[in-house]
Amino acid sequence: MDIGKLQDFNSNYVGDYPLLRKLAEDWAERKPLRGLRLLHNIPITRETMLKLEPLYLSGADVTVTHLRLPGLEPKQECVDLLKAAGAHMELDHAKLYGDYDIALDCCAQIPAMERVTVRRGFVELTQSGSPVYSKLDTDLPIYSLDLSRLKCLEAMFGTGEAFVRAFRQFVEPRIEGRKFVLFGYGKVGRGVSRYLAQEGAMLTVVDTNGANLEQARKAGFDTELSRPGPSLLNAVNDSFVVVMATGCEGLLQELIKPKQLADKVLLINMGADDEFGDRYAASRIVANKAPLNFLLDAPTTMFFIDPIFAVHNQCCEHVLDGNAHGFSPLPPELDLPVIEEWSTLYGIDISDIYY
Numbered sequence: 001m002d003i004g005k006l007q008d009f010n011s012n013y014v015g016d017y018p019l020l021r022k023l024a025e026d027w028a029e030r031k032p033l034r035g036l037r038l039l040h041n042i043p044i045t046r047e048t049m050l051k052l053e054p055l056y057l058s059g060a061d062v063t064v065t066h067l068r069l070p071g072l073e074p075k076q077e078c079v080d081l082l083k084a085a086g087a088h089m090e091l092d093h094a095k096l097y098g099d100y101d102i103a104l105d106c107c108a109q110i111p112a113m114e115r116v117t118v119r120r121g122f123v124e125l126t127q128s129g130s131p132v133y134s135k136l137d138t139d140l141p142i143y144s145l146d147l148s149r150l151k152c153l154e155a156m157f158g159t160g161e162a163f164v165r166a167f168r169q170f171v172e173p174r175i176e177g178r179k180f181v182l183f184g185y186g187k188v189g190r191g192v193s194r195y196l197a198q199e200g201a202m203l204t205v206v207d208t209n210g211a212n213l214e215q216a217r218k219a220g221f222d223t224e225l226s227r228p229g230p231s232l233l234n235a236v237n238d239s240f241v242v243v244m245a246t247g248c249e250g251l252l253q254e255l256i257k258p259k260q261l262a263d264k265v266l267l268i269n270m271g272a273d274d275e276f277g278d279r280y281a282a283s284r285i286v287a288n289k290a291p292l293n294f295l296l297d298a299p300t301t302m303f304f305i306d307p308i309f310a311v312h313n314q315c316c317e318h319v320l321d322g323n324a325h326g327f328s329p330l331p332p333e334l335d336l337p338v339i340e341e342w343s344t345l346y347g348i349d350i351s352d353i354y355y
């Protein structure tokens with residue numbers, strides 16, 4: 001792998017990423033992952049290239065693949081660069097095989113790779129991976145970054161901001177006065193609702209969790225319990241857009257059959273799974289079921305995703321420590337102290353992440 005080619009490519013990046021930069025400097029000197037084989041499975045975007053740089057500088061032997069999700073394509077310029085630099089890369093999950101020390105994963109796709117064996121541990125980036133990893137029969141460490149406050153920084157700020165930017169760019173410039181029905185008032189849902197509210201959208205929040213619905217009401221939104229019935233159907237059919245952000249695969253078809261849904265209602269995914277289900281054709285969903293923000297050149301502004309990308313990498317050192325066994329949250333020293341560092345750098349009020 002010619003790291004110089006990657007570094008040249010990254011040197012043209014417009015955007016701030018202090019935590020990954022710091023990690024790159026530290027790992028270039030210490031080489032803590034020298035000789036280890038890593039399998040890296042997250043969406044291949046321009047920002048992912050910045051995340052990969054410290055991993056290569058750490059001395060690791062990295063194999064890069066791309067998150068498999070309907071409608072989600074890797075960024076071609078990044079694939080071309082990695083090829084030109086001689087990186088180990090295989091985009092087809094079925095063709096991946098062999099032993100790896102550490103899996104840097106998203107949506108728990110690596111345990112499903114039949115010919116891949118992971119020897120030391122796993123680090124999972126997002127909520128959709130939790131159901132699989134929390135039940136994985138292994139004593140190896142599995143760090144779930146979803147179990148952290150730091151993940152709220154990405155989801156409640158970065159993803160919410162990116163949703164509105166993508167909506168304006170690819171769907172409809174006018175948001176004010178439009179009716180949105182938002183499924184899921186967790187991290188991503190709260191972010192989407194915050195930025196939509198700032199734009200004057202009329203919002204109905206749908207969730208199964210009574211406490212979350214109560215918080216949504218206090219924030220000034222209409223609410224609906226997530227269950228099949230005329231009340232939910234009317235809210236959905238009266239809306240301009242439905243946005244899914246629950247992490248529940250196939251949820252919408254369980255609640256509303258495609259034939260019950262008015263043709264005029266736009267359907268948008270923000271989750272990392274197909275939240276509509278097979279009975280909804282990909283062509284019926286904006287972006288063919290891919291999370292809407294992944295249509296953007298920067299699906300999440302680097303500034304917001306830098307901390308979670310840095311700690312996804314840093315967890316490799318914790319895997320090597322061997323202190324954790326089984327499914328664990330992000331180590332505390334990588335959570336609040338990193339938020340503190342980020343807040344001190346940027347001085348942004350992020351108190352809402354402690355909901």
Ligand SMILES: NC(=O)c1ccc[n+]([C@@H]2O[C@H](COP(=O)([O-])OP(=O)(O)OC[C@H]3O[C@@H](n4cnc5c(N)ncnc54)[C@H](O)[C@@H]3O)[C@@H](O)[C@H]2O)c1
Pocket residue numbers: 126127128129155159183184185186187188189206207208209212226245246247248251270271272273291292293299300
């Ligand atoms: N697009 C992106 O850039 C991006 C970024 C981060 C996470 N994600 C993905 O977004 C999805 C949501 O992640 P999150 O971190 O907000 O999860 P979360 O666990 O914080 O929130 C999920 C919410 O959905 C609610 N919910 C669960 N079942 C429901 C149901 N049947 N009906 C309605 N609501 C229900 C939960 O009560 C909760 O409020 C996941 O797939 C995650 O991987 C996407």
